[in-house]
Amino acid sequence: MIKNYVTGFPRIGEQRELKKALEEFWSGKCELKELENVAKELRARHIKYQDEAKIDLISVNDFSFYDIMLDNMITFGAIPARFRELNASEQYFAMARGNKNAVAMEMTKWFNTNYHYIVPEVTNDVKFSLNPDKIINEYKEAKALTSKKLKINLVGPITFLALSKGGFTSNPLDRLDELVEKYTELLKEISKLDDELIVQIDEPIFVTDRAAGLVKFIVPTYEKLTSAASNIKIIFMTYFEHATEAVKEVVKTKIWGVGLDFVHASCQQEALEVLKNSDKVLFAGLIDGRNVWKANLDKKLEIASKIKSIIPLDRLVIGTSCSLLHVPFTLKYEEKLNPEIKNWLSFAVEKLAEVRVLANLVHEKELCEIGNEIYKSNKEAALTRATSKLINDEAVQKRVSNLTKFERDTPYEERIVIQRKELDYGILPTTTIGSFPQTTELRQVRNAYKKGLISKEAYEKDIKTYIDECVAFQEEVGLDVLVHGEPERNDMVEYFGEQLNGYAFSQNGWVQSYGSRCVKPPLLFGDVSRPKPMTVEWITYAQSKTQKIMKGMLTGPITIMNWSFVRDDKPRGEIAKELALAIYDEIDDLQNAGIKIIQVDEAAFKEGYPLRKENISAYEKFAVDCFKLSVSAAKASTQIHTHMCYSEFNDIIKTIEAMDADVISIETARSGNELLKIFKEVGYKQEVGPGVYDIHSPRIPSVEEIVKQINDLLLVLPKEQLWINPDCGLKTRKWEEVKPSLKNMVEAVKIVRG
Known part of the structure; x- marks a missing residue:
């Protein structure tokens, strides 16, 4: 039997x-x-x-x-x-x-x-x-x-x-x-x-x-x-x-x-x-x-x-x-x-x-x-x-229970006027989603530092060298808004989890995301708080290396939650508020350090949606509230970007609008303009960065191909509303693919602007 x-x-x-x-x-x-x-x-x-x-x-x-x-x-x-x-x-x-x-x-x-x-x-x-x-x-x-x-x-x-x-x-x-x-x-x-x-x-x-x-x-x-x-x-x-x-x-x-x-x-x-x-x-x-x-x-x-x-x-x-x-797969390799x-x-x-x-x-x-x-x-x-005393933090619980404000002080129509004047990024501004190739050498440096094989000074020198190279390449190729490349980050969720109270980490807790791509979700076991700034040091260092705008890169509270293994003894809406407050504090520190654009990625926002309509409104309510809470520290002049990938947006476009980000970048390279049309149909007023080439493929798009893609985008949305970028982060690609692809992207933008 x-x-x-x-x-x-x-x-x-x-x-x-x-x-x-x-x-x-x-x-x-x-x-x-x-x-x-x-x-x-x-x-x-x-x-x-x-x-x-x-x-x-x-x-x-x-x-x-x-x-x-x-x-x-x-x-x-x-x-x-x-x-x-x-x-x-x-x-x-x-x-x-x-x-x-x-x-x-x-x-x-x-x-x-x-x-x-x-x-x-x-x-x-x-x-x-x-x-x-x-x-x-x-x-x-x-x-x-x-x-x-x-x-x-x-x-x-x-x-x-x-x-x-x-x-x-x-x-x-x-x-x-x-x-x-x-x-x-x-x-x-x-x-x-x-x-x-x-x-x-x-x-x-x-x-x-x-x-x-x-x-x-x-x-x-x-x-x-x-x-x-x-x-x-x-x-x-x-x-x-x-x-x-x-x-x-x-x-x-x-x-x-x-x-x-x-x-x-x-x-x-x-x-x-x-x-x-x-x-x-x-x-x-x-x-x-x-x-x-x-x-x-x-x-x-x-x-x-x-x-x-x-x-x-x-x-x-x-x-x-x-x-x-x-x-x-198994706990047997978990020794730490x-x-x-x-x-x-x-x-x-x-x-x-x-x-x-x-x-x-x-x-x-x-x-x-x-x-x-x-x-x-x-x-x-x-x-x-x-x-367990590891789980409960009275200060976190009190801060969450006293929350009253969940959104920015200035409406978008007023913010965007201030931002376009102060940031002066022009028509069809170019940028990337955030990460640059995670080379074997870079991983070896991080692993060596984590294992105590090299000093902090040696580690920081190598990371700064990589940032210098990323900044120099972006300036050389002519990108408008730069990123620091994220060389210090192992994963867009794990990196933040490592710096938050309430998280633990496995050594070998890998899970397949697609093909050979594996992720190691952190273990969110207790009340979450941010003991100290998580990204300010590296972002401000990168900004010191260029006169162009350096974009701060954060992962949003809903994505951190959805890409973690989350405690099952507390409502997810309460957990998301704790994460949102940690990001709120980080945004405030970044803008006070002179960072003018901050991207708060919500790649897994749609992923967390319940599969039945009767459960969706409750999820949307706490997910939108928590994103807005996380960015509510931003001044009117601080431009907030977000990124979403591999999502069907037709049924959640109003929810995306309610998130009230200043710019959203999305994946459209494999799906054509069908995904983008919904933004036009609903009269979406914020700025949009549709991916103009697919980063999950090793192929290098030609200038002509990207020119056509941009012209197709312009059939859907006006030039004043469009940003030009790849469809996702570049960490899984090789430099020999990234450099010509981005050069071709910038060249294509110059042609279209002309």
């Missing part, structure tokens, strides 16, 4: 082995075969971890070299025309990263997480086909490594098309019948792999408000899929919110199981009542797959008891709320964390044990000695977190 499962497992490796192998392959330092060998070793190790943890149902096909949605495109032949002539290995990475002849495919956030997926392009000229080799090979590989039951993970056809882009005359969902035919062919093909096969089909689109318009597709789609092969059991998997509308339709089909999230969904009662009168197996996601705190197993048992009162035990399987892709804080944590490998113990408790199976230890440890962690 299957009692437990894991929705999916991290793939980057416990020490980022896949990241390192990918980057060596891309730089030509290793062959494809060597990359494939690393991947094979990782898959084997990950199966071993799950096998040893006694996970009953282990995932296959949750591994990817870049992104699962991209893998789905390859499996079903959804290849854009510009990549079709390439061979298989070139095609895959060109679709993700672009090449000298073709722009990469668009990338955006996976629902409300910090993981990015490649957006499929399902235009009329796409002809679906089937390539099942990856799935078949990885199943056979796993079968040889474990005697446990395997399940094949697939992105569902409705979710795949609902998240795709079409052409001007095509709606991807119009192609559903064609795509389902290929899914049916796939199921028939893989049914030969085993006497009984379990397939998890992920349909998270049904946890969003789009479910109401998409549920009509469920019965016809899954009637075909469940009829494909008699020996296949299909799990209809959802996560991140409730999927009540979908459950009502799924029970009409021959689906074997339904996966529901009992961590992030506020209510699943209605769905449970629907499932009660069916024969469906419930895959109950009770262990949090998106946060790092140990599960309070007693509270989980309370939820499970309510489920058991409705769903019989023989139809109940306990697992993770979503894939463990969203949490770090405060032991008290470390005892509150559980990463992916540790969550496997929590799944097993909770499942045994729910199924009333006696715990083994290790299980008893885990249960006892989790119980103690819940108690110490509630009472």
